[in-house]
Amino acid sequence: MEHLSAALCQWYAANQRKLPWRGTHDPYKIWLSEVILQQTRVAQGLAYYQRFVEAFPTVADLAQASGERVTRLWQGLGYYSRARNLHLAAQQVVERHGGRFPESYAGLRALPGVGDYTAAAVASLAFGLPHAVVDGNVYRVISRLLGISTPIDSGAGKREFASLAQALLDKARPALHNQAMMEFGATLCTPKSPQCGRCPVADACVALRSGRVDELPVKAKKIVQKDRFLVYLFITWGDSFLARQRGDDGIWARLHEFPGFEVEGPLTDSELLASEPFAALTQGLAHELEAIGPPLTHLLTHQRIWARFVELRLQGPPPPEHPLGEYTWLSPSRSEDLAFPKLMLRFFDQRRQGRQSPSLF
DNA sequence: GAATCGTGGCA
DNA sequence: TTGCCAAGATT
Numbered sequence: 001m002e003h004l005s006a007a008l009c010q011w012y013a014a015n016q017r018k019l020p021w022r023g024t025h026d027p028y029k030i031w032l033s034e035v036i037l038q039q040t041r042v043a044q045g046l047a048y049y050q051r052f053v054e055a056f057p058t059v060a061d062l063a064q065a066s067g068e069r070v071t072r073l074w075q076g077l078g079y080y081s082r083a084r085n086l087h088l089a090a091q092q093v094v095e096r097h098g099g100r101f102p103e104s105y106a107g108l109r110a111l112p113g114v115g116d117y118t119a120a121a122v123a124s125l126a127f128g129l130p131h132a133v134v135d136g137n138v139y140r141v142i143s144r145l146l147g148i149s150t151p152i153d154s155g156a157g158k159r160e161f162a163s164l165a166q167a168l169l170d171k172a173r174p175a176l177h178n179q180a181m182m183e184f185g186a187t188l189c190t191p192k193s194p195q196c197g198r199c200p201v202a203d204a205c206v207a208l209r210s211g212r213v214d215e216l217p218v219k220a221k222k223i224v225q226k227d228r229f230l231v232y233l234f235i236t237w238g239d240s241f242l243a244r245q246r247g248d249d250g251i252w253a254r255l256h257e258f259p260g261f262e263v264e265g266p267l268t269d270s271e272l273l274a275s276e277p278f279a280a281l282t283q284g285l286a287h288e289l290e291a292i293g294p295p296l297t298h299l300l301t302h303q304r305i306w307a308r309f310v311e312l313r314l315q316g317p318p319p320p321e322h323p324l325g326e327y328t329w330l331s332p333s334r335s336e337d338l339a340f341p342k343l344m345l346r347f348f349d350q351r352r353q354g355r356q357s358p359s360l361f
Numbered sequence: 362g363a364a365t366c367g368t369g370g371c372a
Numbered sequence: 373t374t375g376c377c378a379a380g381a382t383t
Contacts (some may be wrong), residue, residue, distance in 0.1 A: 026362085034379065034380095035380095037378085037379040037380095038378090038381075039366090039367085039377085039379085039380055039381090040367090040368080040369095041368095041369075041378050042379080043369085044368070044369065044370090044378085045379090059377095068374085076368075077368075078366080078368045079366055079367055079380085080367080081366070081382075082366095082380090085381080085382090112381095113380095113381065114381085115380055115381045115382080116380085116381090118381085119380085121379070133379075135378090135379045135380075136380085137378090137379075138379095145378095155362065159378095169375095178377085179379095182379055183379095186378090191377065191378085192371080192372070192377095210366095211383085221363085222375095223376085223377095225375095229373055245365075246371080249366095249383090250365085250366080251365080251366065251367080252366090252367085298367095299363095299367090300366080300368080301364080301366070301368090301377090302364080328381045342367075
């Protein structure tokens with residue numbers, strides 16, 4: 001067991017990528033990078049990390065920032081409850097721990113948005129504590145090296161791999177060991193087409209010896225995708241448009257969206273305009289139909305969204321008692337400070353392009 | 362324990 | 373085009 005860690009650490013020392021959060025022991029920067037990288041590739045999270053560090057050099061700066069600014073900086077990164085928990089955790093560090101991160105696994109684990117993985121990562125990388133990280137890379141590396149076919153998405157699998165990861169850990173240098181395991185999984189022992197020919201521990205790999213590299217790790221569950229059909233109304237009054245902020249939970253937490261509704265299946269333009277929910281949202285509004293955009297498809301892990309955007313221009317101010325009363329008017333400059341789902345940003349882009357070259361439509 | 366939560370890259 | 377999955381956490 002010690003041999004595996006030593007070989008991987010030696011490989012890591014010679015092959016690691018240079019990343020801005022490496023080489024520091026600042027728990028704030030390590031925690032920030034780990035939260036950004038949850039279910040997120042380095043290539044996607046890198047620019048966000050740099051923007052956050054520049055905007056908020058310390059955890060106190062982050063704690064003092066407005067939720068609006070934090071959410072806007074997170075725009076486009078996905079899993080938006082991470083941004084809320086990031087802000088909450090920063091405030092807890094300041095208010096409950098005097099501005100210093102807890103120097104224990106349990107203390108870190110109690111912060112919002114910090115689960116088993118992130119607690120182990122910060123504990124080991126910032127404080128040198130002997131906690132093994134278990135992320136997607138570690139599941140894959142261990143299942144292949146040791147030939148373990150227990151499904152990694154089962155409770156038994158999670159317990160088994162956590163135990164094995166902890167047993168493999170070099171407790172004299174947990175930071176190096178953890179980073180070596182993850183970097184090895186991310187760049188050599190990859191899900192598809194792993195580079196077994198360059199593997200420093202190929203001699204010890206059970207999966208390679210038995211020809212099971214492509215079968216490991218095992219996942220028991222399959223993702224079920226559902227189709228959803230959404231209609232959004234882009235209602236303008238002068239330069240401004242109507243939108244509201246979504247709640248703390250569910251999809252696109254705390255992001256802004258236009259008024260709209262969901263339907264059971266695809267609608268033609270005329271069906272859409274004649275639909276009951278469209279009538280309810282536009283009743284009593286003197287408006288002019290500006291455009292009905294083509295369906296925009298938006299892919300999420302669990303659903304495929306088909307969105308239609310209907311652009312309406314009000315001919316007069318909306319009456320005070322109206323279903324749209326919970327929405328507010330946003331000017332273009334105001335909306336620059338707010339966060340929108342990628343789907344809405346794609347609509348903005350499409351609309352801008354349509355105006356610059358109307359002959360295309 | 363199962364279901365959810367985004368977005369983007371790759372084959 | 374489709375499916376997979378990525379430095380996971382929460383409910």
